Amino acid sequence: MAALSSITDAGLVARCRSGDDAAWEELVRRFSRYVLAIAQQAYRLSPADAEDVFQDVFARTYERLGDLRSDDAVRPWIAQLTRRLCIDRIRAGARETADPEAAEAGVDDTLDQLDEALSVQEALESMSEPCRDILDRFFRRDESYAVIGAALGLPSGTIASRISRCLGKLRDLLMEENGPLTRHEE
Amino acid sequence: MFNEERIGELLRALPQVPEAWVQTAAQLPATRRAIEQIAALAEVDAGFREEALRDLEGALERAGLAPSPALVESLRDRL
Numbered sequence: 001m002a003a004l005s006s007i008t009d010a011g012l013v014a015r016c017r018s019g020d021d022a023a024w025e026e027l028v029r030r031f032s033r034y035v036l037a038i039a040q041q042a043y044r045l046s047p048a049d050a051e052d053v054f055q056d057v058f059a060r061t062y063e064r065l066g067d068l069r070s071d072d073a074v075r076p077w078i079a080q081l082t083r084r085l086c087i088d089r090i091r092a093g094a095r096e097t098a099d100p101e102a103a104e105a106g107v108d109d110t111l112d113q114l115d116e117a118l119s120v121q122e123a124l125e126s127m128s129e130p131c132r133d134i135l136d137r138f139f140r141r142d143e144s145y146a147v148i149g150a151a152l153g154l155p156s157g158t159i160a161s162r163i164s165r166c167l168g169k170l171r172d173l174l175m176e177e178n179g180p181l182t183r184h185e186e
Numbered sequence: 187m188f189n190e191e192r193i194g195e196l197l198r199a200l201p202q203v204p205e206a207w208v209q210t211a212a213q214l215p216a217t218r219r220a221i222e223q224i225a226a227l228a229e230v231d232a233g234f235r236e237e238a239l240r241d242l243e244g245a246l247e248r249a250g251l252a253p254s255p256a257l258v259e260s261l262r263d264r265l
Contacts, residue, residue: 059214
């Protein structure tokens with residue numbers, strides 16, 4: 001999976017379309033957190049509704065990859081599909097008290113933030129294994145220094161400095177790839 | 187500057203997805219192929235089709251698939 005994780009979105013889509021099951025799995029893994037975040041954070045769907053939307057998004061993505069006008073556009077396309085399916089789910093009355101129009105309030109801002117988060121995730125995936133692992137454990141799996149230290153065979157006192165060093169590398173990588181994200185300049 | 191505190195927030199912003207959800211989505215190509223195989227056999231063998239329609243869950247299990255409600259519905263539609 002290492003080679004696939006470094007492939008571009010467009011390259012991945014092309015390989016999925018040619019029937020490469022491993023590429024499809026990578027596509028699912030690459031966008032799974034993003035899709036769930038849209039359902040949970042932007043539309044506040046219940047866990048059961050979020051799961052239904054999640055599976056529906058990937059089923060439709062699989063069926064309709066051939067309709068994509070530009071392979072580079074898979075990310076906004078998946079975002080739009082997820083939005084539509086979340087709205088459909090709300091309209092279908094899965095959330096009896098919810099108003100679909102009210103549900104759209106603030107969604108654009110949340111999606112901007114999630115887009116940014118996905119860019120950071122992609123940069124993280126391109127890092128060396130030790131940095132990727134330690135940042136993943138600390139920030140995404142919420143593991144303590146002690147747990148990380150035990151898992152990696154490191155004294156827990158050194159974990160903070162390793163995290164800081166890896167964060168610095170990740171920041172440099174993001175600056176290199178995207179330039180400073182001016183929306184969050186201080 | 188793109189500061190480290192902000193990067194930390196963004197790393198935390200995307201939730202962990204249950205592995206079972208990811209596996210179900212990742213196995214879509216194999217699942218679709220298995221359903222197509224059942225459907226192809228049903229087209230040429232009326233007895234098989236009748237049996238599969240009578241026991242959709244069993245047909246899926248014999249094809250190596252876990253018969254979730256969505257999959258059962260999908261096979262029913264296909265047949």
